[in-house]
Amino acid sequence: MMSSNITVFMPSVLTLIxxxxxxxxxxxxxxxxCAMYLVAMFGNSLLLIIIRSHRSLHEPMYILVGMLGxxxxxxxxxxxxxxxxxxxxxxxxxxxxxxxxxxxxxHTFQGIESGILLAMALDRYVAIYYPLRYGxxxxxxxxxxxxxxxxxxxxxxxxxxxVLINCRFQFYHTTIISHSYCEHMAIVKLAADxxxxxxxxxxxxxxxxxxxxxTFISLSYILIFITVFRLPQKEARWKAFxxxxxxxxxxxxxxxxxxxxxxxxxxxxxxxxYIHILFSSLYLLVPPFLNPLVYGAKTKQIRIHVVKMLCS
Numbered sequence: 001m002m003s004s005n006i007t008v009f010m011p012s013v014l015t016l017i018x019x020x021x022x023x024x025x026x027x028x029x030x031x032x033x034c035a036m037y038l039v040a041m042f043g044n045s046l047l048l049i050i051i052r053s054h055r056s057l058h059e060p061m062y063i064l065v066g067m068l069g070x071x072x073x074x075x076x077x078x079x080x081x082x083x084x085x086x087x088x089x090x091x092x093x094x095x096x097x098x099x100x101x102x103x104x105x106x107h108t109f110q111g112i113e114s115g116i117l118l119a120m121a122l123d124r125y126v127a128i129y130y131p132l133r134y135g136x137x138x139x140x141x142x143x144x145x146x147x148x149x150x151x152x153x154x155x156x157x158x159x160x161x162x163v164l165i166n167c168r169f170q171f172y173h174t175t176i177i178s179h180s181y182c183e184h185m186a187i188v189k190l191a192a193d194x195x196x197x198x199x200x201x202x203x204x205x206x207x208x209x210x211x212x213x214x215t216f217i218s219l220s221y222i223l224i225f226i227t228v229f230r231l232p233q234k235e236a237r238w239k240a241f242x243x244x245x246x247x248x249x250x251x252x253x254x255x256x257x258x259x260x261x262x263x264x265x266x267x268x269x270x271x272x273x274y275i276h277i278l279f280s281s282l283y284l285l286v287p288p289f290l291n292p293l294v295y296g297a298k299t300k301q302i303r304i305h306v307v308k309m310l311c312s
Contacts, residue, residue, distance in 0.1 A: 007171040007192045014099050014190075018086040019281070020178045021274040030087030033281070036289040037080045043292030044069040050305045057301060060138040061123055065295055065302075067147055068116045068250075072288030075109040078102060079181045079284050086180060099182040100162050106284065107161065107184060110258075111154030111209045113287065117254060118213040119146050120247050121220040128224050128244075157205050164198050165191075178273060180281050206262060210255070217251060246298035250291055257283035 018026050051057045051066045082102070085091040094102075127134045161184055171192040179186040188198045224244060231237045261280045264271050296306050 011175045013093050015092045015176045018180045019274050019277045026087040030084055036285050037076055040076050040288035044073050047292045060143045063143050064120050071109055071113045076288040078105045083180050103182040104162050107158045108154045114209055114213045115150030117251050118217050121217040124244050125220040128227050169193050246294050249294050254287050
């Protein structure tokens with residue numbers, strides 16, 4: 001990041017430089033990014049249409065997949081138009097207020113996605129651990145209540161990040177953000193004021209959301225595996241395990257990229273900036289791109305309806 005002894009008072013416009021060190025090839029990097037975005041939009045939209053159109057898919061597990069699809073579309077759309085504007089049309093400027101709004105949307109949708117992954121893990125745990133009571137425990141009403149609670153948690157936890165930036169920071173070292181989108185720590189690092197409170201709250205939100213969700217997701221799958229391996233028949237074990245494979249794939253790719261981005265931003269002083277920014281961008285784009293492919297390939301009921309729709 002560029003530094004200077006001159007400070008800027010309450011800048012109205014910030015500049016996103018994209019991927020530092022790769023500015024000369026950003027126009028080419030934009031091609032696979034755009035392709036992934038289009039596949040994500042098409043795949044998740046197709047997934048939502050199929051779940052909405054077929055009554056047999058109006059079950060808690062598929063409703064949660066639909067919620068994940070909506071979140072993926074919103075998350076990808078929050079970053080990609082501006083990112084492609086930087087890569088292809090050399091339009092790096094963004095209004096300060098819009099940058100904060102983009103930051104809020106990004107972290108809110110990340111929190112919602114993490115919460116939905118937790119709800120999916122709990123859904124599979126109840127389905128395998130209490131198969132006879134699954135229908136009475138995981139009702140449609142409970143799923144919608146979980147969805148509202150997940151959204152409120154993300155909105156409430158991320159909102160103070162905006163308030164702390166707006167209320168605490170008046171002077172900034174620079175208006176240039178060495179990133180391809182507006183991320184909390186990337187904005188905080190611009191400030192000339194004391195940023196300790198903002199960093200502490202950012203860590204609190206990260207551990208309150210990702211730490212809490214990851215703990216209970218891991219615990220759910222451990223209990224699921226214990227239950228599955230106790231089943232007497234090999235076919236029953238495989239069938240039960242197969243219902244979790246798609247969720248496990250989505251869970252792993254989301255959290256591995258998330259933690260790489262998180263720890264690199266705070267402790268990765270020796271990681272080249274272009275590696276960090278590239279992976280941070282992929283972290284927001286890969287889940288929306290892969291999720292419909294994983295669920296379309298690994299979930300039999302969805303796969304059958306996809307094939308029927310494409311064939312017709």
